[in-house]
Amino acid sequence: MPVLVVNVDHVATLRQARMGIEPEPVTAAYMAEQAGATGIIVHLREDRRHIQDRDVRLIKETCNTRLHLEMAATDEMQRIALKTEPEMVCLVPEKRQELTTEGGLNCIGREQELKDFLAPVHEKGIRASLFIDADPKQIEAASATGAEFIEIHTGHYADAKKIDARNVELEKILKGIVLANDLGLKVNLGHGLNYRNILNFKDVPGIKEYSIGHAIMARAIYVGIDRAVRDMAELIRTFAD
Numbered sequence: 001m002p003v004l005v006v007n008v009d010h011v012a013t014l015r016q017a018r019m020g021i022e023p024e025p026v027t028a029a030y031m032a033e034q035a036g037a038t039g040i041i042v043h044l045r046e047d048r049r050h051i052q053d054r055d056v057r058l059i060k061e062t063c064n065t066r067l068h069l070e071m072a073a074t075d076e077m078q079r080i081a082l083k084t085e086p087e088m089v090c091l092v093p094e095k096r097q098e099l100t101t102e103g104g105l106n107c108i109g110r111e112q113e114l115k116d117f118l119a120p121v122h123e124k125g126i127r128a129s130l131f132i133d134a135d136p137k138q139i140e141a142a143s144a145t146g147a148e149f150i151e152i153h154t155g156h157y158a159d160a161k162k163i164d165a166r167n168v169e170l171e172k173i174l175k176g177i178v179l180a181n182d183l184g185l186k187v188n189l190g191h192g193l194n195y196r197n198i199l200n201f202k203d204v205p206g207i208k209e210y211s212i213g214h215a216i217m218a219r220a221i222y223v224g225i226d227r228a229v230r231d232m233a234e235l236i237r238t239f240a241d
Contacts, residue, residue: 001236001237001239002207002208002209002210002236002239003038003039003208003209003210003236004036004037004038004209004210004212004229004232004233004236005037005038005039005040005041005066005068005188005209005210005211005212006029006032006037006039006040006041006212006213006216006229007040007041007042007043007190007211007212007213007214007216008025008028008029008032008040008041008042008051008059008213008217009025009041009042009043009050009051009213010050010213010214010217010218011023011024011025011028011217012025012042012050012051012052012055013049013050015050016049016050025042025051025055025059026055026058026059026062028217028225029059029062029063030062030063031225031226031229032216032225032229033063033064033065034226035225035226035227035228035229035230035233036229036230036233036234037065037229037233038065038066038209039065039066039067039068039087039209040059040063040065040066040067040068041068041069041070041090041211041213042055042056042059042067042068042069042070043069043070043071043092044056044069044070044071044077044080045072045094046072046074046076046077046094053080056069056080056084056086057084060084060085060086066086066087066088067084067086067087067088068086068087068088068089068090068129068211069081069084069086069088069089069090070089070090070092070131071089071090071091071092072091072092072093072094073091073105073113073114073117078117078120078121081121081126082120082121082124082126085124085125085126086126087126087127088126088127088128088129088149089121089126089127089128089129090128090129090130090131090149090151091105091114091117091118091128091129091130091131091147092105092131093105093106093131103133103153103155103156104131104132104133104135104138104152104153105130105131105132105138106138107130107132107138107141107142107145108137108138108141109141110141110145111141111144111145114130114145114146114147115144115145115146118145118146118147119146122146127148127149128145128146128147128148128149129147129148129149129150129151129188130142130145130147130149130150130151131150131151131153131190131191132150132151132152132153133152133153133156134152134153134169134172134173134175134176135172135176136175136176136179139176139179139180139183139185140179140183142180142185143180143183143184143185147185148185148186149185149186149187149188149208150180150185150186150187150188151187151188151189151190151209151211152173152176152177152180152187152188152189152190153190153191154173154189154190154191154192154193155191155192156169157169157170157172157173157192157197158191158192158193158194158197159192166197170200173189174204177204177206177207178206180206181206186208187206187207187208188207188208188209188210188211189201189207189209189210189211190210190211190212191211192214193210193211193212193215194212194214194215195215195219195231195232195235198210198212198232198235198236199235201239202238202239203239204239207239210236212232215232216228216229216232219231
């Protein structure tokens with residue numbers, strides 16, 4: 001069965017708005033875990049706009065579920081990953097001016113570079129994922145890097161305003177899942193998924209994890225983290241693999 005992995009970046013965003021100590025993303029991670037999340041995701045950005053180094057360390061030390069570390073493919077982040085030893089690293093593109101990740105990582109022409117970058121990560125027993133668009137050429141390039149997973153960027157699908165445009169993006173994702181599985185890659189989905197648009201993936205085989213943060217934390221403002229995570233986890237439990 002596919003599982004839910006919860007991103008707690010937005011809890012840290014709220015804390016950093018006042019540069020204070022509350023709300024605590026480590027506590028949010030623990031609560032999400034208790035409510036049914038099978039993993040916690042944090043994106044440690046170069047500019048540290050939300051998640052901080054101590055958050056990564058403390059979540060790794062205190063949570064019992066898997067820690068997924070989203071990061072850019074830089075020497076600094078590689079050092080942090082090797083020291084922290086998360087369950088998985090997910091390489092993402094990163095621009096300082098963006099509000100959130102706008103698209104997938106470009107793997108085409110970088111296959112050997114990314115393979116070399118991931119080599120010491122794999123030596124530590126850390127699994128690797130690449131956050132990419134549902135582009136066949138990107139998926140094929142990702143398969144040559146040695147990464148075990150890809151996370152297909154679902155943002156274009158989630159952001160589509162018209163049904164026809166959304167269906168076009170959905171079809172790209174569905175074809176991408178099949179191609180990735182055929183190439184031996186495990187597939188996660190993430191970015192912009194919520195309690196409504198995720199329903200189009202019900203009964204779609206070949207999906208291992210759903211990476212969801214914003215929708216859960218937005219709902220948590222009204223009903224609390226426990227209820228918000230339980231609702232999403234229960235929804236995903238009805239999906240087939």
